Amino acid sequence: MKALCWQGKHDVQYDTVPDPTIEHGRDAIVRVSACAICGSDLHLFDGFMPEMHKGDILGHEFMGEVVEVGRDNTALKVGDRVVVPFTITCGECDQCRVGNFSVCERTNRNASMAAKMFGHTTAGLFGYTHLTGGYAGGQAEYVRVPFADTTHIKVPDGVSDEQVLFLGDILPTGWQAAAQCEIKPTDTVAIWGAGPVGLMTVLSAILQGARQVICIDRVPERLAMAAQAGALTINFDEQSVVECLNEMTQGKGPEKCIDAVGLEAHAAGSFDAIYDRAKQAVGAETDRPHVLREMIYVCRPGGVLSIPGVYGGVVDKIPFGASMNKGLTWRMGQTHVRRWTDDLLARIVEGEIDPSFIITHTAPLAEGPELYKTFRDKHDGCVKVVLKP
Numbered sequence: 001m002k003a004l005c006w007q008g009k010h011d012v013q014y015d016t017v018p019d020p021t022i023e024h025g026r027d028a029i030v031r032v033s034a035c036a037i038c039g040s041d042l043h044l045f046d047g048f049m050p051e052m053h054k055g056d057i058l059g060h061e062f063m064g065e066v067v068e069v070g071r072d073n074t075a076l077k078v079g080d081r082v083v084v085p086f087t088i089t090c091g092e093c094d095q096c097r098v099g100n101f102s103v104c105e106r107t108n109r110n111a112s113m114a115a116k117m118f119g120h121t122t123a124g125l126f127g128y129t130h131l132t133g134g135y136a137g138g139q140a141e142y143v144r145v146p147f148a149d150t151t152h153i154k155v156p157d158g159v160s161d162e163q164v165l166f167l168g169d170i171l172p173t174g175w176q177a178a179a180q181c182e183i184k185p186t187d188t189v190a191i192w193g194a195g196p197v198g199l200m201t202v203l204s205a206i207l208q209g210a211r212q213v214i215c216i217d218r219v220p221e222r223l224a225m226a227a228q229a230g231a232l233t234i235n236f237d238e239q240s241v242v243e244c245l246n247e248m249t250q251g252k253g254p255e256k257c258i259d260a261v262g263l264e265a266h267a268a269g270s271f272d273a274i275y276d277r278a279k280q281a282v283g284a285e286t287d288r289p290h291v292l293r294e295m296i297y298v299c300r301p302g303g304v305l306s307i308p309g310v311y312g313g314v315v316d317k318i319p320f321g322a323s324m325n326k327g328l329t330w331r332m333g334q335t336h337v338r339r340w341t342d343d344l345l346a347r348i349v350e351g352e353i354d355p356s357f358i359i360t361h362t363a364p365l366a367e368g369p370e371l372y373k374t375f376r377d378k379h380d381g382c383v384k385v386v387l388k389p
């Protein structure tokens with residue numbers, strides 16, 4: 001079959017690879033009808049995640065039709081239409097039982113490697129580093145879904161792939177980012193990043209009842225989409241984020257701050273920019289925490305920082321004293337996808353949410369390597385890429 005494979009930093013190729021087969025009784029094989037490129041894939045593309053191996057099949061946002069089912073899997077049958085959550089969940093461990101699916105204790109087949117790095121294992125993830133199991137991803141014609149009896153979202157006919165595809169990652173990610181803020185009707189929610197995750201977060205914060213949502217980026221077409229979705233916007237290339245946010249909140253700062261950017265944050269012209277890039281270049285710091293610093297500084301005392309943006313390793317010069325003395329609450333994590341998707345699917349079917357508005361590029365899988373670059377460089381107005389194998 002054909003698949004998009006990671007062959008090194010800035011090198012994704014459309015390769016021929018062996019078809020996947022059932023390896024365990026709970027598995028299923030899914031024929032992929034649509035998949036997407038996520039901001040998290042860019043961290044792999046740009047070489048910021050350790051433990052990527054040449055030939056790894058990428059992709060963790062995908063859906064399709066079940067074509068084969070393992071003998072112990074009674075939850076699925078051939079022909080079912082499913083979206084596959086990017087977090088692989090066993091459904092049985094202590095964490096899965098309380099809905100903490102992204103820290104499932106059993107699905108990471110490289111659990112000891114993860115525990116060495118993080119202190120504990122986290123869930124297995126599709127198309128991601130070997131620290132999270134090194135499972136083949138869904139930017140491919142077919143994919144083996146391990147623990148498929150609990151790792152799927154059944155979707156009805158009558159809704160398009162484009163409407164439900166993002167249930168596997170960015171829609172619940174935006175929803176969880178907002179939910180972690182426990183938004184009150186008096187709250188201003190500031191969201192850094194108007195990429196796909198930032199835009200899903202804008203939509204979610206509004207539906208969860210924020211008084212005011214402010215979205216920060218520098219890419220005009222992304223800011224325009226955020227405005228269209230109901231946010232006020234700040235272009236960080238043209239304005240001081242901290243000054244603007246203070247002005248828009250009568251000098252008090254936003255109650256809730258969300259980092260939908262992660263470890264590759266830009267920091268135009270500031271000392272931070274030079275410092276982080278220099279340290280990252282020599283391997284003395286893995287991540288660029290510019291957004292975290294800005295959030296700590298501007299967040300209203302007693303407020304919440306919610307962090308869906310991905311970090312991989314260590315960060316430097318975090319003003320922890322400011323955070324401690326202002327009494328800020330930090331909440332973060334890879335998304336517990338299945339915790340949110342029954343509710344979100346119902347909202348899509350009822351027409352309350354249509355996340356497909358962010359799709360700017362739809363193309364055959366073969367064009368994936370080129371579109372990784374287009375998405376990374378934000379060329380051609382690219383906000384979200386959907387690929388059809």
Ligand code: NAD
Pocket residue numbers: 038039040041042043169170173192193194195196197198216217218219222236260261262263264265266267290291307308309310311333334335
């Ligand atoms: P993206 O790269 O398309 O979007 C990031 C946006 O941030 C870009 O538009 C960029 O211009 C903007 N940006 C850069 N520096 C900024 C700054 N200093 N201030 C404000 N905006 C800035 O990626 P995406 O798909 O939207 O993903 C965003 C992040 O969410 C990534 O780190 C990704 O790995 C992460 N993610 C996390 C989860 C999860 O489970 N927690 C799931 C999906 C994605």
Ligand code: ZN
Pocket residue numbers: 038039040041060061086169170
């Ligand atoms: Zn993702």
Ligand code: ZN
Pocket residue numbers: 089090091092093094095096097103104105106107
């Ligand atoms: Zn589990």
